[in-house]
Amino acid sequence: MTVYSKIIGTGSYLPARRVSNDELAAELAAKGIETSDEWISSRSGISARYYAAADQNSSDLAVEAAQRALEAAGKSATDIDMVIVASSTPDFQGSFPSTACIVQRKLGMTNHSAAFDVQAVCSGFVYAVATADAFIKAGMHKTVLVIGSEVFSRILNFEDRTTCVLFGDGAGAVVMSASQEPGILAAKLHADGTHSDILSIPPSPAGSPASGGFLHMDGQAVFKLAVTVLEEVATEVLDAAQMAPSDVDWLIPHQANIRIMKSTAKKLGLPLERMVVTVDEHGNTSAASIPLALDLAVRDGRIKAGDNILMEGVGGGFTWGAVLARM
Template sequence: MTRRAVIRGTGRYLPERVVENAWFEDKVDTSDEWIRSRTGIERRHFAAEGETTSAMAIRAAEQAMSRAGLSVDQIDAVIVATSTPDLTFPSVATMVQSGLGLTRAFAFDVQAVCAGFVFALANADAMIRAGQADRVLVIGAETFSRILDWSDRGTCVLFGDGAGAVVLEAAEGARGILSSDLNSDGSFRDILYVDGGVSTTGSAGKLRMQGNVLFRHAVEKLAQTAHRAIEKAGLTTADVDWLVPHQANARIITATAQRMSLPMEKVVLTVADHGNTSAASIPLALSVADEAGRFSEGDVIVTEAIGGGLSWGSVVVRW
């Protein structure tokens, strides 16, 4: 039998503060209609003052572990995907490990911006397949509101804060992660980046993005990586039950689904309520759909994302 990484539980946390599109109208030249029509976003959540990425990650992880029916002494590893850590170091994952009391678990962060959760999931799968861990907590958590330029309407209206988590467990059989496909091309780094850093400005910096250029790359690359991962799994798009994409923009999601010949009824959409939560968006969407009972055992789910780097990839899971 094949040893696979099976999703045993999902969890999420969203800050209490909900920010509707109208909030931006007295800050930049925009409107609720403009934001909705171009992005599909209606609202997003912003972290409270003093609320950190690690604090949100812990809340999401607690829910995922509870739903998986696992205790703290059963987790072997913690991987956190984030581009907005509490501190330059140590990693958010070590703060989560300590905060949850996971005394047996090793912990580290993955930084691939919006594609971070896909990269983290692929790494966790590889460790489980190799026998290095039996149960891995994989989290995507972001406080992007801390790196937004409130005078740039092309970016500040897009992003939100939050955290999502899944618990992976080793099992033998047909269920679990079937394949992954990871890609990067640093020559496109100026399309989406933050203009600060430890070895350059010594400050966190602000997010910068060439939206129209990124849109074209996203639609093309997301469809390509999804097709490759599906082929690696020995499947076709006709076998796909659900697409759970990175929730960046409703138009990107729709265009990608069309290229994959998937009806929108098979796509999980949360962008209207969450905005773009970067590495947190896929685990947030998984948790929302899981809690609603949309997934059935044996369903084939494709996740895909693209982020700064550029980095992009996809993972195919049998639920």
Template sequence: MIYSRILGTGGYLPERVVTNADLEAFVDTTDAWIRERTGIERRHLVVDGETCCDLAERAARRALEAAGVSAQEVDLIIVATTTPDQYFPSTATILQRRLDIHGCPAFDVQAVCAGFVYALTIADKFVRTGSARRVLVVGAETFSRLLNWEDRGTCVLFGDGAGAVVLGAADEPGIIATSLHADGAYKEMLQVPGGIGNGDYANNRVTMKGNEVFRFAVMVLSKLVAETLAANDLTMADIDWFIPHQANLRIIQAITRKIRLPMERVVVTVADHANTSAASVPLALDQAVRDGRIQRGHLVLMEAIGGGFTWGSALVRY
């Protein structure tokens, strides 16, 4: 039987750093308020001319190097993004061109902040069915371009970045299980109202009902942890590391209290880059791998939730 496992990880954050103190100059907020309400200290933002694919390429190359896999060995590319470079072609095909890869499938996945977990699930299915042997999975966002920089309830929360993994065929499970969910009934809670289909080009900025999103995220992500563990006959004691979506420290803390997990086993990177949407989970994974916390053989539970709502988990033996 064929399984998939993570061969290598990579991440990239834009060079431009915007601290909470920097935001105080043009947003009605304070460093103390942002830290207390979100745990965020800084975010990395793209500059004019810097694209989503620029970030994706840097993260992808680092993941390929870590995996010891050449670009020409890749036979599937999936990019999770809400902020593609163009309406079409997909950012995945633009990345494919950058990496000088030709002929293999390449496509984008749009599930907002849950996009990487969705993409990882799809990649795992391709490998398990024998349709691919080396898959490049990237979560990349230039989310700052969707923000209203006069809305302190949203603009302080997000940043830009990219994270990537290379999946490879294996004899033993690496991606043990994934679980995906969505419910469009809640779309008004977190969305960009405008779009091509509805012809509303003016309303192209993020809107969010913050308190409702907070409550919903804690509820469904806590339930998702229990669901994932039960489906695999595990308890939290079996999990070496928990990587939640890096949206808000208070959400992370509320979830860990519900699932009775000490923060010492939780990977938290939100202070350094804010919510980078689909890049959030792979960036946290890459940091924990590179700083030595996550070792080969560790059992890692990842989960994320995105506007729509979409949410999902991945149970991985690294």
């Protein structure tokens, strides 16, 4: 009997503090940095983002999203036999234990389930789903909790208006389970380390803390590469599943920039009405962006059982990938 993996529950969490463009512009103005709602929204499509409280780490956001996904799946934490957390902002920057192990502890999981982190920046959730899919299909694990969680506000340089206005914090999660029905239809992952310098946290000066660096991005280079590879990997994953773009009910791209997202939909011939958009309210939440958007669309009734959803991400590394799933 063929074993498939299927998403059986989704969940998400946003911190309490919502920061509008106007509020952020006022805070930056106090530092002598000029920006505005119009400047931010016209370039990115972002109107607001959420920031974690000082005492909230990635694991805290992850646990909130995980609990909601578990409830939606009708599962308890002890039903999970593997935890995968995708994050570029783990609880312990440049150190250990993994955020997945901390999430395991905070969820009260005492069944010794496997737990580890995945680091592929904004492609992290797609990488994690593909990894869970492979473990389930191989018969090694049956029920996997996959989480994307970020506190990007901690690594932003608030004196650089080209990057600090783009990112936010949040977490999204899915429960994946072994199934007799097809769920994950195809997945493709890629990376090109020759572009590692266009989106990164440069090494901290010698003697400074490992977590002391700030995010650096060559926006034009990232944009150019993203629009190319996202179309390519979407086509690749559709070909692998022997499906056409017209078979896709919902496109859920990484929520980085509305112009990149619209370009991808246009190249695939998909109407914008079939693309889930949350970048306007969430900003770029890196590995959390796709599961946040997925959960929103599931809970508001847009995504229904049997729908085909195409999830794709691109991030620092340079990494990219796509997953085609039937809900």
